[in-house]
Amino acid sequence: MSAARRLLILGGIGLALLGMIYGGWYAVFAEHQELDGIGRSLTASFAAAAERNAAVRQSALERYRAQKYDYDRHVDVHGHWIGLAMLLIALGMALDRMNFGERWKMLLAAALVLGSFLFPLGVLLETLNHGSVPRALAIAGSALVIVSLAGMTLGCARAPASN
């Protein structure tokens, strides 16, 4: 097994484990609480509107916004880590079919593994810090994923067919 293939397959298994452990933690300790919170805040806001209480209505809506922001990102992180892990494993098995030298394969594989880890991590960090650093991390990670996927697509299209 070549080093690039090993990196993709082991990286994929590692990322899948990370995504599952994170998903397990999230499902048990955070998801229901967040969903309940979103529902409660929205209900409280409209109930306050019915009682003509503008201050409570506004503060409940602010809570809704913050909880929805976190919930969307938590779910995205879980889905993207596991989805990217499956892609890494599948591409690891397909790597020999790409018409590139070992050096290029290693470079593409490393970029894909790094991007697949960093992109959801950046999204996760957005829930802790609303500054530009987590967003930059997510953008850099997704750029690495896109560039390496484009390279691999090119490598597959260039590969000669034979039976």
Add this chain to the structure above:
Amino acid sequence: MNPMSSSQNTTAAQAVAPAQLETFAPSSARRLLALGGIGLILVGMLLGDIFAVFVLHQNAARAGEGLSAAAHAAIAGDANAVVLSFQSVGSFLENRGTKVDTHVHMIGFGYLALMLAILEPWVALRDSTRKKVAWVFLFGAWLLPVGVFLIHYVGLTYSPFEAIGWASIFADFGGVLVILATVACLFGIARHFRQAERPQFEDVLLNDRGRPGRILLAGGLALVLLGFLHGAYYAAFDLYRHEALDYSLLSELSTAAGAQNATAVDDALGWSGQLAGEKAVNIAAHAHAIDFGLLAILLAFFQPYVSLRDSWKRNWAWVLLCGSLVLPVFVLLELKLGLLAGGIADVGGLLVILALLAMWIGIVRYTGEIDAVAPSAQRRSG
């Protein structure tokens, strides 16, 4: 230094040997996982198509009605009716969520089964153990989505617990079986790589360079790339705008309800429905392009065992890729073209299902011609 004793090595080597001789025999673990995996994806996609045609749009309208009822109750100053409206939306969203989960889990487990099928030759377990593991995986992979589907209907009937019903219990048990089977496979793979003299072999699935496989692999990668590009575009230009708009529309809605302004409430409700539609089609297009791409990549490996004429294998590969492109593109166009685009997207999904069914039949028809030739070529000295 290898921690395994020589006797352990011998046992493990014996355990893996049959994998090379009967890679795709009728009841082999690899074939079970491949056929079971494609079967799961097929049923999951059929459910998804039925869900899209008969349930999705009606459900979106009902969610909008719930929000509208809450806002109009707020106009009337009836806080209790507001709470009841949101409770009914919550219950309805739970029902919808279980349908989506059934669709997603069947397809997800199907992908996992195909991956495990590809990795089978590296799983250093006895042939009979690998078959049992494959059956356990498939049993769990069917049990979980069926259980999830039934959660809404079974509820807490005869349940010994306060919050979890029998359907949930069986669904969770299915999930545990899938995890156990996957862990057993990973254990087998780790065992293979720990062997000092691990057997070397040529795997037909990984070494195939035929045109159908190449079409599927390059097309699948291009689809995944397109899905990522679209996701990046959405994140860069629409995601934060949508989040801000969601908040400002709800704020407008509740403010107008508090001010008893029914016209402004209806106006905000209309915009809110449009925003929900815009978000849903973007997420669906992104997810489906990537999922179909991954499916095409996985199916590329199984083309040697699709027992159809080569020209038909190529045709079905193109049909699968066309359907995989049509569905997300026309899902995106639903906002501009309405139900016409939705109908074309459903046809795209149907094309994927047909191509997948054709490949599944091709694999069922396979009678072992490659395995009959391959063993001598497959085995090399370790």
